[in-house]
Amino acid sequence: MKVKNKREIKHSKKINPNIKKVVSKSVSDKKLRIKDKGKKTIKQKKKNERNNNLVTNYISSKAKIGNNVKIWHFTYVGDNSIIGDNVMIGSLVHIDYNVKIGENTRIEGSVYIPPLTTIGKNVFIGPGATFTNDPYPMSPKMIGTIVQDGAIIAARSVIKPGVTIGKNAVVGMGSIVTKDVPEETVVIGHPARIAYSKKEYDMKKLKWESDN
Ligand SMILES: CC(C)(COP(=O)(O)OP(=O)(O)OC[C@H]1O[C@@H](n2cnc3c(N)ncnc32)[C@H](O)[C@@H]1OP(=O)(O)O)[C@@H](O)C(=O)NCCC(=O)NCCS
Numbered sequence: 700m701k702v703k704n705k706r707e708i709k710h711s712k713k714i715n716p717n718i719k720k721v722v723s724k725s726v727s728d729k730k731l732r733i734k735d736k737g738k739k740t741i742k743q744k745k746k747n748e749r750n751n752n753l754v755t756n757y758i759s760s761k762a763k764i765g766n767n768v769k770i771w772h773f774t775y776v777g778d779n780s781i782i783g784d785n786v787m788i789g790s791l792v793h794i795d796y797n798v799k800i801g802e803n804t805r806i807e808g809s810v811y812i813p814p815l816t817t818i819g820k821n822v823f824i825g826p827g828a829t830f831t832n833d834p835y836p837m838s839p840k841m842i843g844t845i846v847q848d849g850a851i852i853a854a855r856s857v858i859k860p861g862v863t864i865g866k867n868a869v870v871g872m873g874s875i876v877t878k879d880v881p882e883e884t885v886v887i888g889h890p891a892r893i894a895y896s897k898k899e900y901d902m903k904k905l906k907w908e909s910d911n
Pocket residue numbers: 825826852853854869870871872873874885887888903
């Protein structure tokens with residue numbers, strides 16, 4: 700992870716006021732000079748130096764971050780990526796360059812999203828999901844994956860380069876998705892196969908939520 704310098708921190712504050720919430724605070728030099736007497740001050744100075752070296756997030760100054768975007772700790776967002784309004788991004792997420800993420804999408808911790816990935820609106824991406832873009836590494840020819848609006852990708856799924864996950868489709872936890880997933884269907888397993896419909900999933904969800 701790249702260490703964020705002061706200029707990058709300032710810029711990320713400018714493009715998204717929310718980002719400043721996750722930048723670590725430190726005692727200013729002036730305050731230190733005033734306090735610079737005795738052992739306590741030396742301890743404070745050392746602590747302060749450690750805090751200054753902490754990396755919280757790296758958000759490229761070339762990324763476009765929408766309104767009300769929440770980004771948790773140790774997350775990377777690369778050049779020219781576009782993040783829509785109200786997106787929530789968990790800790791330890793890697794979003795590379797030229798990625799698009801639609802509004803209201805939620806990305807849980809430790810998700811890997813390589814260049815050229817396009818993710819729609821209202822999508823849920825579970826922890827540790829991995830998208831890929833290089834079918835035969837290491838090749839300079841890459842192809843992104845597409846996740847259409849309302850899709851759910853459960854924890855630890857892996858999506859093959861070039862695959863499209865259809866609108867409101869569900870990818871079960873730990874699935875290896877090697878082919879396009881039709882809209883409104885649930886797929887599970889490796890390789891992922893259709894298990895049932897999204898309608899059935901919604902019924903199971905309702906039952907789960909209403910059962911005591
Ligand atoms: C897709 C999903 C909803 C399916 O759950 P379900 O419909 O309750 O499935 P069931 O537990 O009734 O299992 C039905 C069968 O499918 C199998 N199965 C269920 N989920 C599976 C999965 N992800 N991969 C492989 N097989 C699976 C079960 O072992 C069972 O097999 P059996 O009939 O031979 O015994 C669930 O696997 C899932 O991914 N939930 C989301 C978890 C998650 O990542 N949450 C977000 C982060 S906390």
